[in-house]
Amino acid sequence: MKRILALKDYKSVFGSKKFNFPYRSGMDKEKLVHYFKEAGYTLEYKFFNEIDFRSKQYKDLHIIYTSSEDVGYHYKSYIEDIIYGLEQMGANVMPAYTHLRANNNKVFMEFMRDYLGYTNNLKSNAFGCLKDLKMHLNNIQYPVVFKTSEGAVGRGVKLVNSEKELIATVKKTTPRNYFMDLWDHARSIRHKGYIKESVYRKKFIIQEFIPDLKNDWKILFYGQKLYIFKRPIQKGRDIRASGGGTVNYKYGLQAEAPEGILDFALDIYRKMNVPHASIDIAYDGKAFYLIEYQSLYFGTSALVNSEGYFIKKYQKWEFIEGKVALEKAYVDGVVEYLEKKEVKRKEAISYS
Known part of the structure:
Protein backbone atom coordinates (compact mmCIF):
# COMPACT_ATOMS: atom_id res chain seq x y z
CA MET A 1 0.00 0.00 0.00
CA ASN A 103 -4.32 30.30 6.39
CA ASN A 104 -5.69 33.05 8.68
CA ASN A 105 -3.12 35.42 7.16
CA LYS A 106 -5.18 37.77 5.01
CA VAL A 107 -2.20 39.86 3.89
CA PHE A 108 -0.43 36.89 2.33
CA MET A 109 -3.79 35.66 1.03
CA GLU A 110 -4.19 38.92 -0.90
CA PHE A 111 -0.67 38.60 -2.33
CA MET A 112 -1.44 35.06 -3.53
CA ARG A 113 -4.77 36.13 -5.00
CA ASP A 114 -3.07 38.86 -7.06
CA TYR A 115 -0.04 36.79 -8.05
CA LEU A 116 -1.98 33.69 -9.08
CA GLY A 117 -4.76 35.67 -10.75
CA TYR A 118 -7.67 34.08 -8.86
CA THR A 119 -9.73 37.22 -9.62
CA ASN A 120 -8.87 40.78 -10.54
CA ASN A 121 -12.08 42.71 -9.88
CA LEU A 122 -11.65 43.39 -6.15
CA LYS A 123 -8.81 45.77 -5.33
CA SER A 124 -6.96 45.77 -2.04
CA ASN A 125 -3.79 47.09 -0.47
CA ALA A 126 -1.79 45.61 2.38
CA PHE A 127 0.30 47.59 4.85
CA GLY A 128 2.74 46.64 7.59
CA CYS A 129 2.28 49.66 9.84
CA LEU A 130 0.55 53.03 10.13
CA LYS A 131 3.47 54.86 8.49
CA ASP A 132 3.10 52.59 5.44
CA LEU A 133 -0.57 53.59 5.22
CA LYS A 134 0.15 57.33 5.52
CA MET A 135 2.21 57.17 2.31
CA HIS A 136 -0.98 56.22 0.42
CA LEU A 137 -3.76 58.18 2.13
CA ASN A 138 -4.29 60.45 -0.89
CA ASN A 139 -5.13 57.43 -3.07
CA ILE A 140 -7.86 55.92 -0.88
CA GLN A 141 -11.50 56.35 -1.81
CA TYR A 142 -14.02 55.84 0.98
CA PRO A 143 -15.77 53.83 2.23
CA VAL A 144 -13.28 50.94 2.41
CA VAL A 145 -13.23 47.62 4.22
CA PHE A 146 -10.56 47.37 6.92
CA LYS A 147 -9.29 43.89 7.81
CA THR A 148 -6.72 42.79 10.33
CA SER A 149 -4.48 40.12 8.84
CA GLU A 150 -5.44 37.57 11.49
CA GLY A 151 -8.92 36.57 12.58
CA ALA A 152 -11.82 34.30 11.68
CA VAL A 153 -15.66 34.42 11.77
CA GLY A 154 -15.68 38.11 10.91
CA ARG A 155 -13.34 39.30 13.66
CA GLY A 156 -11.16 42.27 12.71
CA VAL A 157 -13.39 43.36 9.79
CA LYS A 158 -14.89 46.87 9.73
CA LEU A 159 -16.38 49.32 7.25
CA VAL A 160 -14.44 52.61 7.40
CA ASN A 161 -15.92 55.85 6.05
CA SER A 162 -13.17 58.44 6.41
CA GLU A 163 -9.44 58.99 6.74
CA LYS A 164 -9.82 59.96 10.38
CA GLU A 165 -11.76 56.78 11.12
CA LEU A 166 -9.23 54.66 9.24
CA ILE A 167 -6.27 56.00 11.22
CA ALA A 168 -8.18 55.55 14.48
CA THR A 169 -9.06 51.95 13.51
CA VAL A 170 -5.42 51.11 12.79
CA LYS A 171 -4.39 52.51 16.17
CA LYS A 172 -7.19 50.70 17.99
CA THR A 173 -6.34 47.31 16.52
CA THR A 174 -2.58 47.58 17.09
CA PRO A 175 -1.21 46.62 20.53
CA ARG A 176 1.58 48.85 21.79
CA ASN A 177 4.71 48.11 23.81
CA TYR A 178 5.09 51.36 25.74
CA PHE A 179 8.44 50.42 27.24
CA MET A 180 9.97 49.76 23.81
CA ASP A 181 8.34 52.94 22.44
CA LEU A 182 10.01 54.94 25.20
CA TRP A 183 13.32 53.19 24.55
CA ASP A 184 13.06 54.02 20.85
CA HIS A 185 12.30 57.66 21.69
CA ALA A 186 15.51 57.74 23.73
CA ARG A 187 17.41 56.50 20.66
CA SER A 188 16.14 59.49 18.67
CA ILE A 189 17.48 61.84 21.34
CA ARG A 190 20.83 60.08 21.60
CA HIS A 191 21.47 59.55 17.87
CA LYS A 192 21.13 62.51 15.54
CA GLY A 193 19.22 61.64 12.35
CA TYR A 194 17.76 58.43 13.76
CA ILE A 195 14.25 57.71 12.45
CA LYS A 196 11.94 56.26 15.06
CA GLU A 197 10.03 53.05 14.35
CA SER A 198 6.31 53.27 13.74
CA VAL A 199 4.46 52.94 17.02
CA TYR A 200 1.63 51.06 15.30
CA ARG A 201 3.17 47.99 13.66
CA LYS A 202 0.67 45.28 12.78
CA LYS A 203 -0.15 44.31 9.21
CA PHE A 204 -3.61 44.95 7.83
CA ILE A 205 -5.62 45.24 4.61
CA ILE A 206 -7.67 47.98 3.00
CA GLN A 207 -10.12 46.38 0.57
CA GLU A 208 -12.50 47.90 -1.95
CA PHE A 209 -16.08 48.18 -0.65
CA ILE A 210 -18.87 46.45 -2.60
CA PRO A 211 -22.09 48.39 -1.89
CA ASP A 212 -25.59 47.02 -1.24
CA LEU A 213 -24.56 43.45 -0.44
CA LYS A 214 -27.11 41.58 1.65
CA ASN A 215 -25.30 38.25 1.86
CA ASP A 216 -22.45 36.16 0.57
CA TRP A 217 -21.93 32.46 -0.14
CA LYS A 218 -19.40 30.05 1.27
CA ILE A 219 -18.44 27.13 -0.94
CA LEU A 220 -16.47 24.11 0.21
CA PHE A 221 -14.64 21.72 -2.11
CA TYR A 222 -13.64 18.20 -1.16
CA GLY A 223 -12.24 16.91 -4.43
CA GLN A 224 -15.13 16.94 -6.91
CA LYS A 225 -17.79 17.46 -4.21
CA LEU A 226 -19.03 21.04 -3.82
CA TYR A 227 -20.98 22.19 -0.76
CA ILE A 228 -22.58 25.64 -0.63
CA PHE A 229 -24.46 27.79 1.84
CA LYS A 230 -25.80 31.34 1.87
CA ARG A 231 -24.90 33.71 4.73
CA PRO A 232 -27.03 36.82 5.32
CA ILE A 233 -25.54 40.03 6.67
CA GLN A 234 -27.55 40.45 9.85
CA LYS A 235 -28.52 43.67 11.55
CA GLY A 236 -25.83 44.88 13.93
CA ARG A 237 -23.01 43.04 12.16
CA ASP A 238 -21.95 45.91 9.90
CA ILE A 239 -20.78 44.30 6.62
CA ARG A 240 -19.93 40.87 8.05
CA ALA A 241 -21.77 37.77 6.90
CA SER A 242 -19.25 35.41 8.51
CA GLY A 243 -19.93 34.51 12.13
CA GLY A 244 -23.67 35.20 11.94
CA GLY A 245 -24.68 31.79 13.28
CA THR A 246 -25.31 28.57 11.35
CA VAL A 247 -29.06 28.60 12.09
CA ASN A 248 -29.36 31.66 9.83
CA TYR A 249 -27.68 30.02 6.84
CA LYS A 250 -29.33 28.27 3.87
CA TYR A 251 -27.67 25.11 2.57
CA GLY A 252 -27.51 23.17 -0.67
CA LEU A 253 -30.53 23.57 -2.92
CA GLN A 254 -31.94 26.19 -0.49
CA ALA A 255 -28.83 28.39 -0.81
CA GLU A 256 -30.38 30.42 -3.65
CA ALA A 257 -27.13 30.24 -5.58
CA PRO A 258 -27.08 32.65 -8.53
CA GLU A 259 -26.35 31.22 -11.95
CA GLY A 260 -22.63 31.02 -12.60
CA ILE A 261 -21.39 31.03 -9.02
CA LEU A 262 -20.53 27.32 -8.97
CA ASP A 263 -18.42 27.65 -12.13
CA PHE A 264 -16.77 30.77 -10.72
CA ALA A 265 -15.83 28.86 -7.57
CA LEU A 266 -14.65 25.82 -9.52
CA ASP A 267 -12.29 27.97 -11.59
CA ILE A 268 -10.72 29.37 -8.41
CA TYR A 269 -10.45 25.90 -6.86
CA ARG A 270 -8.64 24.53 -9.91
CA LYS A 271 -6.19 27.44 -9.86
CA MET A 272 -5.49 26.83 -6.18
CA ASN A 273 -4.37 23.24 -6.94
CA VAL A 274 -5.27 21.83 -3.50
CA PRO A 275 -7.24 18.80 -2.23
CA HIS A 276 -9.79 20.93 -0.31
CA ALA A 277 -10.89 24.56 -0.24
CA SER A 278 -13.23 27.00 1.45
CA ILE A 279 -14.14 29.97 -0.76
CA ASP A 280 -16.16 33.07 0.19
CA ILE A 281 -17.91 34.73 -2.75
CA ALA A 282 -20.03 37.89 -3.03
CA TYR A 283 -22.37 38.85 -5.87
CA ASP A 284 -23.71 42.33 -6.58
CA GLY A 285 -26.09 41.28 -9.36
CA LYS A 286 -23.49 41.90 -12.06
CA ALA A 287 -20.21 40.27 -11.03
CA PHE A 288 -18.82 37.69 -8.61
CA TYR A 289 -16.10 38.65 -6.13
CA LEU A 290 -13.65 36.40 -4.32
CA ILE A 291 -13.65 37.73 -0.75
CA GLU A 292 -11.47 35.18 1.04
CA TYR A 293 -10.37 31.56 0.79
CA GLN A 294 -8.68 28.82 2.80
CA SER A 295 -7.41 25.37 1.93
CA LEU A 296 -7.09 23.77 5.36
CA TYR A 297 -8.47 24.08 8.89
CA PHE A 298 -11.67 25.81 7.82
CA GLY A 299 -15.25 25.50 9.07
CA THR A 300 -17.19 22.41 8.02
CA SER A 301 -20.81 23.44 8.68
CA ALA A 302 -21.64 23.42 4.94
CA LEU A 303 -20.89 19.71 4.76
CA VAL A 304 -22.42 18.84 8.12
CA ASN A 305 -25.70 20.71 7.57
CA SER A 306 -26.29 20.14 3.85
CA GLU A 307 -28.54 17.35 2.62
CA GLY A 308 -26.20 16.73 -0.30
CA TYR A 309 -23.54 18.17 -2.55
CA PHE A 310 -23.07 19.37 -6.12
CA ILE A 311 -20.84 17.66 -8.66
CA LYS A 312 -20.18 18.68 -12.25
CA LYS A 313 -20.93 16.00 -14.86
CA TYR A 314 -20.87 16.52 -18.62
CA GLN A 315 -20.61 20.31 -18.21
CA LYS A 316 -23.68 20.43 -15.94
CA TRP A 317 -24.03 20.69 -12.17
CA GLU A 318 -25.94 17.88 -10.51
CA PHE A 319 -27.10 17.81 -6.89
CA ILE A 320 -26.47 14.49 -5.16
CA GLU A 321 -28.65 13.91 -2.11
CA GLY A 322 -27.23 12.14 0.89
CA LYS A 323 -24.92 12.81 3.82
CA VAL A 324 -21.19 12.11 3.49
CA ALA A 325 -19.00 11.77 6.57
CA LEU A 326 -16.46 14.59 6.82
CA GLU A 327 -13.60 12.11 7.10
CA LYS A 328 -14.78 10.31 3.94
CA ALA A 329 -15.05 13.59 2.00
CA TYR A 330 -11.60 14.65 3.24
CA VAL A 331 -10.01 11.38 2.15
CA ASP A 332 -11.72 11.51 -1.24
CA GLY A 333 -10.26 14.99 -1.80
CA VAL A 334 -6.73 13.86 -1.00
CA VAL A 335 -6.97 10.71 -3.12
CA GLU A 336 -8.39 12.57 -6.13
CA TYR A 337 -5.63 15.16 -5.79
CA LEU A 338 -2.91 12.49 -5.72
CA GLU A 339 -4.42 10.63 -8.67
CA LYS A 340 -4.51 13.79 -10.80
CA LYS A 341 -0.93 14.57 -9.80
CA GLU A 342 0.18 11.09 -10.84
CA VAL A 343 -1.57 11.43 -14.21
CA LYS A 344 0.21 14.73 -14.84
CA ARG A 345 3.54 13.20 -13.83
CA LYS A 346 3.11 10.34 -16.30
CA GLU A 347 2.03 12.72 -19.06
CA ALA A 348 5.14 14.85 -18.46
CA ILE A 349 7.35 11.77 -18.73
CA SER A 350 5.68 10.62 -21.94
CA TYR A 351 6.19 14.04 -23.56
CA SER A 352 9.80 14.43 -22.42
Missing part, protein backbone atom coordinates in the same frame (compact mmCIF):
# COMPACT_ATOMS: atom_id res chain seq x y z
CA LYS A 2 1.02 3.61 -0.61
CA ARG A 3 1.95 5.55 2.50
CA ILE A 4 0.66 8.89 3.82
CA LEU A 5 1.98 10.66 6.92
CA ALA A 6 -0.49 12.81 8.92
CA LEU A 7 0.92 15.44 11.29
CA LYS A 8 -1.14 16.29 14.37
CA ASP A 9 -0.66 18.95 17.05
CA TYR A 10 0.46 18.51 20.66
CA LYS A 11 -3.17 17.85 21.71
CA SER A 12 -3.31 14.99 19.18
CA VAL A 13 -5.81 16.99 17.09
CA PHE A 14 -5.96 16.66 13.31
CA GLY A 15 -8.05 19.13 11.32
CA SER A 16 -11.30 20.88 12.22
CA LYS A 17 -14.79 19.45 12.50
CA LYS A 18 -18.18 20.88 13.41
CA PHE A 19 -20.06 19.09 16.24
CA ASN A 20 -17.17 16.83 17.20
CA PHE A 21 -16.70 15.09 20.55
CA PRO A 22 -14.79 15.84 22.67
CA TYR A 23 -15.16 19.57 21.90
CA ARG A 24 -12.56 20.90 19.40
CA SER A 25 -10.97 17.47 19.01
CA GLY A 26 -10.78 17.62 15.20
CA MET A 27 -11.58 14.82 12.80
CA ASP A 28 -11.95 11.20 13.84
CA LYS A 29 -8.45 9.84 13.23
CA GLU A 30 -9.54 6.19 13.18
CA LYS A 31 -12.11 6.94 10.49
CA LEU A 32 -9.42 8.61 8.41
CA VAL A 33 -7.26 5.49 8.73
CA HIS A 34 -10.23 3.37 7.63
CA TYR A 35 -11.16 5.46 4.59
CA PHE A 36 -7.55 5.80 3.42
CA LYS A 37 -7.13 2.03 3.72
CA GLU A 38 -10.22 1.52 1.55
CA ALA A 39 -8.58 3.78 -1.05
CA GLY A 40 -5.32 1.83 -0.96
CA TYR A 41 -3.26 4.02 1.38
CA THR A 42 -1.67 3.38 4.76
CA LEU A 43 -2.07 6.36 7.10
CA GLU A 44 0.47 6.96 9.85
CA TYR A 45 0.24 9.70 12.50
CA LYS A 46 3.07 11.69 14.02
CA PHE A 47 3.26 14.76 16.24
CA PHE A 48 4.91 17.79 14.67
CA ASN A 49 7.58 17.58 17.36
CA GLU A 50 8.54 14.08 16.18
CA ILE A 51 9.82 15.24 12.79
CA ASP A 52 13.57 14.62 12.54
CA PHE A 53 15.15 16.89 9.95
CA ARG A 54 18.39 14.90 10.09
CA SER A 55 16.51 12.02 8.51
CA LYS A 56 16.18 11.65 4.75
CA GLN A 57 12.99 9.59 4.98
CA TYR A 58 10.61 12.44 4.05
CA LYS A 59 11.70 13.01 0.46
CA ASP A 60 8.78 12.25 -1.91
CA LEU A 61 6.60 11.21 1.04
CA HIS A 62 2.93 12.30 0.93
CA ILE A 63 2.19 14.42 4.02
CA ILE A 64 -1.10 15.88 5.24
CA TYR A 65 -1.24 18.10 8.31
CA THR A 66 -3.37 20.25 10.58
CA SER A 67 -3.14 23.98 11.15
CA SER A 68 -3.96 25.88 14.35
CA GLU A 69 -5.94 28.92 15.49
CA ASP A 70 -4.21 29.30 18.85
CA VAL A 71 -4.28 32.76 20.44
CA GLY A 72 -1.54 34.83 18.83
CA TYR A 73 -0.99 32.07 16.24
CA HIS A 74 2.25 31.10 17.98
CA TYR A 75 1.81 27.36 17.43
CA LYS A 76 0.75 27.97 13.85
CA SER A 77 4.08 29.74 13.33
CA TYR A 78 5.81 26.57 14.57
CA ILE A 79 3.73 24.46 12.17
CA GLU A 80 4.77 26.76 9.32
CA ASP A 81 8.43 26.16 10.14
CA ILE A 82 7.94 22.38 10.09
CA ILE A 83 5.94 22.30 6.84
CA TYR A 84 8.27 24.68 5.03
CA GLY A 85 11.24 22.57 6.11
CA LEU A 86 9.59 19.37 4.89
CA GLU A 87 8.71 20.96 1.56
CA GLN A 88 12.34 22.07 1.15
CA MET A 89 13.41 18.46 1.77
CA GLY A 90 11.27 17.29 -1.13
CA ALA A 91 8.20 16.02 0.75
CA ASN A 92 4.82 16.31 -0.96
CA VAL A 93 3.01 18.40 1.67
CA MET A 94 -0.72 18.81 1.02
CA PRO A 95 -1.60 21.60 0.68
CA ALA A 96 1.65 23.29 -0.31
CA TYR A 97 3.34 25.56 2.24
CA THR A 98 2.09 28.76 0.54
CA HIS A 99 -1.49 27.78 1.38
CA LEU A 100 -0.60 27.20 5.03
CA ARG A 101 1.04 30.63 5.05
CA ALA A 102 -2.24 32.11 3.75
